[in-house]
Amino acid sequence: MYQPNPEDRKYSKDHEWAVDNKDGTVTMGISDYAQEQLTDIVFVELPDIGRQVAQFEQLAVVESVKSVSDIYAPVSGTVIDVNKALEDQPELVNQDAFGEGWIVKLQMVDPSELDTLMDAAAYDDYLERDGD
Amino acid sequence: MRKTPLYDHHAALGAKFTNFGGWSMPVQYTNIIEEHLATRNIVGLFDICHMGQIEVKGHQGFSFLQQIMSRNLEGQKPGQIKLCVMTNEEGGILDDLTVYKLEDELYMLVTNASTRQKDFEWLINKSRELGFDQLQIKDIGDETGKLDIQGPKAQKVLQRLLADDLTSLRFYRAIRTTIQNMPVILSRSGYTGEDGFEIYSPANKTGELWDLILKTGADEGIKPVGLGARDTLRLEAGMMLYGHEMDETITPFEVVYDWLVDLKKDFIGCAALRRQKEDGIPRKLVGFEMIDRGIARADYKIWKDGRDAGIVTSGTFSPSLHKAIGMAFVPLEYSQEQTEMDIEIRGGKFKAKITSLPFYKRKK
Numbered sequence: 001m002y003q004p005n006p007e008d009r010k011y012s013k014d015h016e017w018a019v020d021n022k023d024g025t026v027t028m029g030i031s032d033y034a035q036e037q038l039t040d041i042v043f044v045e046l047p048d049i050g051r052q053v054a055q056f057e058q059l060a061v062v063e064s065v066k067s068v069s070d071i072y073a074p075v076s077g078t079v080i081d082v083n084k085a086l087e088d089q090p091e092l093v094n095q096d097a098f099g100e101g102w103i104v105k106l107q108m109v110d111p112s113e114l115d116t117l118m119d120a121a122a123y124d125d126y127l128e129r130d131g132d
Numbered sequence: 133m134r135k136t137p138l139y140d141h142h143a144a145l146g147a148k149f150t151n152f153g154g155w156s157m158p159v160q161y162t163n164i165i166e167e168h169l170a171t172r173n174i175v176g177l178f179d180i181c182h183m184g185q186i187e188v189k190g191h192q193g194f195s196f197l198q199q200i201m202s203r204n205l206e207g208q209k210p211g212q213i214k215l216c217v218m219t220n221e222e223g224g225i226l227d228d229l230t231v232y233k234l235e236d237e238l239y240m241l242v243t244n245a246s247t248r249q250k251d252f253e254w255l256i257n258k259s260r261e262l263g264f265d266q267l268q269i270k271d272i273g274d275e276t277g278k279l280d281i282q283g284p285k286a287q288k289v290l291q292r293l294l295a296d297d298l299t300s301l302r303f304y305r306a307i308r309t310t311i312q313n314m315p316v317i318l319s320r321s322g323y324t325g326e327d328g329f330e331i332y333s334p335a336n337k338t339g340e341l342w343d344l345i346l347k348t349g350a351d352e353g354i355k356p357v358g359l360g361a362r363d364t365l366r367l368e369a370g371m372m373l374y375g376h377e378m379d380e381t382i383t384p385f386e387v388v389y390d391w392l393v394d395l396k397k398d399f400i401g402c403a404a405l406r407r408q409k410e411d412g413i414p415r416k417l418v419g420f421e422m423i424d425r426g427i428a429r430a431d432y433k434i435w436k437d438g439r440d441a442g443i444v445t446s447g448t449f450s451p452s453l454h455k456a457i458g459m460a461f462v463p464l465e466y467s468q469e470q471t472e473m474d475i476e477i478r479g480g481k482f483k484a485k486i487t488s489l490p491f492y493k494r495k496k
Contacts, residue, residue: 039163042449043427043456045478061478063427065164065449066360087425 003032010117018074028074029102035094038064044090046082055113060103075113077106136181137338153246155182158358167361168451175283176357184248184273188239196264204394208233213304217384217392219401224380227251232306244374248273277338282328289349325369364448370490376445387417416467419489422456424482428475435474436466457491
């Protein structure tokens, strides 16, 4: 069973989370539900610093032994930091998807885009309803 | 989609399912790496009921199979298994299969899941064309269940259920015996690179056998293992998979199956293969490992000096070796070990180098 979804962040339908750092940036990753679906994560392809992405555009790639999955930007922005630790320890995403397993930090273009995402309660419902 | 007799057992164990050759099969129960390592270090149990079995019965069996298989089956004794390929007129591989000689006039052919119908029809048609009218060829796949038990503790666990002494059963040998009054064919063989056994049982009893083996091996730490780990295990062991490394347009010489071809005898496809032996092969199957960070997957393109230089047939992250490995077809001139090449991953080019096969060899 996956970890409860923390209430301090927003969630996308593609199972990314985004925490508002309250300084115009967000930190993003994938939910514990998502890592549990992917299981054994063995590789994370991180974007280049400075890359600009639109909301819901492909941002990173997570590979398990068997599968390759695109990770999308929960909001539009510029990549200002990536979790370098994942290069040698991709399993951090499995072990701590909401913490040590964060993937990218983005400088937001339009903070109101966060309002288009689900809060924890809505994401819980979403997983309950049709999250697969 | 077809289901094996064990479908409900897998569902009860919380398996995730995948479509494999038209069958709904467990891809994993917990996770692939755990199941992979359990097989390498302890013992794993696999549902292989999707594979096909064809019985060839009658005094013409040997002469018939000599014309069907590229390998010379002369000298095969009852109880002996031979890995074979079946080729078409052009020398392309129709299937790779194991031929069990159970009695002088009784063979069992074990086919891949995706090819079982095609193989059966091929055998029936060829037996007619070639005039083998005294043969009984029967598809026994639906009435036969198959479980593989693989890993260093496989013998120890299985021995508890058998009166026969397993230590005297040699590699690629089979016996007919019983497990709790259930008739089985059991061979020391497998598809993981570990010691282990393949067990054929009546399909309606295979569920019982599955539960019995899991219970018997529980104290050793036996795990049910899905097709995900089966694939990483076979790839590390340098074993090919039909549909990836082999198909009807690929010849045995191109996949370095020279040892399965005897050009001194006549068989379907021998003329084409004799020609290829003279002319040389255009491409060759090789193993590779990634130098750059990235995982190459099946169908990714290979580049050498900016030119198209082949295609990946299988690729994964190796749980035992902790690196990205794979197999690929490359032009013969680039097939030397240590040759560096670029593999295209999501539009970028990543360095890899050709290595010897297998990637993994167990300690004896």
